[in-house]
Amino acid sequence: MNSDPSLPPKSSVKPWNDPRVRSAVFQILAILAVAWVGYSLFQNTLTNMASRGISTGFGFLDSSAGFGIVMSLIEYNESMSYGRTFFVGLANTLLVSGLGIIFATIVGFIVGVLRLSNNWLIARLALAYIEIFRNIPLLLQIFFWYFAVLGTLPSPRQSVSIGEVAFLNLRGIVLPKPIFEAGSGAVGIVLIIAIIISLAIARWAKRRQAATGQFFPVLPVSAALILGAPIIAYFALGSPIGWDVPALSGFNFRGGITVIPELGALLLALTLYTASFIAEIVRSGIISVSRGQTEAAAALGLPPRRVLRLVIVPQALRVIIPPLTSQYLNLTKNSSLATAIGYPDLVNVFMGTTLNQTGQAVEIVAITMAVYLTISLSISMLMNIYNRAVALKER
Amino acid sequence: MNSEEHIIAPVESAAADEDIIIVRDLNKWFGQFHVLKSLNLNVKKGERIVICGPSGSGKSTFIRCINHLEAHQRGEIIVDGVVLNEDLKNIEAIRREVGMVFQHFNLFPHLSVLENCLLAPIWVRKTPRKEAIEIAMEYLERVKIPEQAHKYPGQLSGGQQQRVAIARSLCMKPKIMLFDEPTSALDPEMIKEVLDVMIELAGSGMTMLCVTHEMGFAKTVADRVIFMDGGECVEEGPPQSFFNNPQQPRTREFLDQILQH
């Protein structure tokens, strides 16, 4: 026995009955099992690929792709490499996810607030929207927008004209494209200066309010400045930005920018589907702030919009942010359903066509999974930073 | 809660002649339920009124009508010369002059104690921040917790939170203070610290309307005690006659119940 009284007494439990020993043994066994499964999978794949004459490694990324992609944000043509197809797909994935997150947040917040409206009809309509969109499978909604809505639009020659500058048809929506001529840089510089001045005004207004208590209408003044100054500069410099308005020529439009229907359908479906979940999150966030908070703020003489902005929203955000983060992650991952209608996202282009042509399954699947993991972890990290900023301090 | 031990010498009355609150024929319904039945009350400047009565008698509803947290359907309420109607400007004008302390404190948990006290002076009174901080610290000292200014409400005890709530209201320099059972959510050892602050406030000449069952407090500071039951004002009078010689059997029954233990 241990005779030194300054040390804790030695355990007299038999090692096979000691919970610490047991858990260590089981953990080691589990690690060995996982490692063995991983190793045999790896070996198996290598053998299979060798027998089919496929070389391993990332060398294939440099060879020429030889296939076209319907939409690309970066320069791309068939003679470019497989590596290039990766970036084309990635950019398209980021585009649809980024726009989806922005639109879903806006729609979700609006519907969530309307859901709490005192107006019976508005509240019911918001409820109907939420129940319909969150209870129908997303893939079905993508098909609905793609085939039933956008797919039944007229041909380019019978396009729906929006003010004779934008056109909606079976092949998507054609928008006018800005052409930057000499002097357009000055308009950009004016815009940047206007933004800097607005930020300066906001700082000045905050300091003046602290010193004198007087408020300054920062928002309308900044908005007028940021919108007005570039417009004045634009005309003062003799309209240096031209517009390439699309025009019908033969069976299709020439000029302008075309937003393909695949992007439209995917974006609509992702936005409306995710917004229905965000609306519920926003609603529960707002009702989680007790009535007493509103009453206490109102009793101090704060007008309703200040009560909302200073008391309710900051508290509701704490409840809203964590589930909102997982909706953003869902939207990003769901964007891979693009494959179903042929929107050229990362999965469709890289894990689809590129994989089929090269057969480099292990490398391509690994790269694609790593990309989604990176995007998701980045979103989580940003939202965690934001969440920590609004978190409640207790004890 | 018997609070005989809290009694100190009665606070000198500061009531002046002007009526700062006038309530005439006040009626309120929740749906079909008639909560307040033709209440009348005139409160003079500096007067201190305690309202008591059994649970569900409409005490909270009554004082919440005075700053329009509840809308009334018939009758008239005039506070500090302003008629309370649906006009938002009038309601906000009155709320600036009327502070309210709630049973469950209702401090803003996302703001520090100091920021709780700054919010309304800065956003409603448009006080410069520096001046607002000075005022806030002055009132936090009056409620004896200046050292907690940078803590958050969740870090304070119930009694401390209620004292912050009182300071938060006082920072708006209100002419009238409404209290809705300010001590009934507190543990017995914290009741005294809150009552002490209220007694001190009464001594400073504040017009106070207080729903409470602290009869010791009523005897010490009230100019008038009002007994409500079933949405009606059953009896009212100065504390001596109200407690020693109640006229109505319902009042007597209520006092017996509340004072027996």
Ligand SMILES: Nc1ncnc2c1ncn2[C@@H]1O[C@H](COP(=O)(O)OP(=O)(O)OP(=O)(O)O)[C@@H](O)[C@H]1O
């Ligand atoms: N928002 C409401 N809707 C419907 N009925 C209500 C509402 N608020 C209160 N009541 C009812 O009105 C009556 C008076 O309520 P009130 O809260 O004024 O009573 P009280 O005297 O303050 O009681 P307590 O001592 O329990 O606080 C009660 O019967 C209550 O059920």
Ligand SMILES: [Mg+2]
């Ligand atoms: Mg009550």
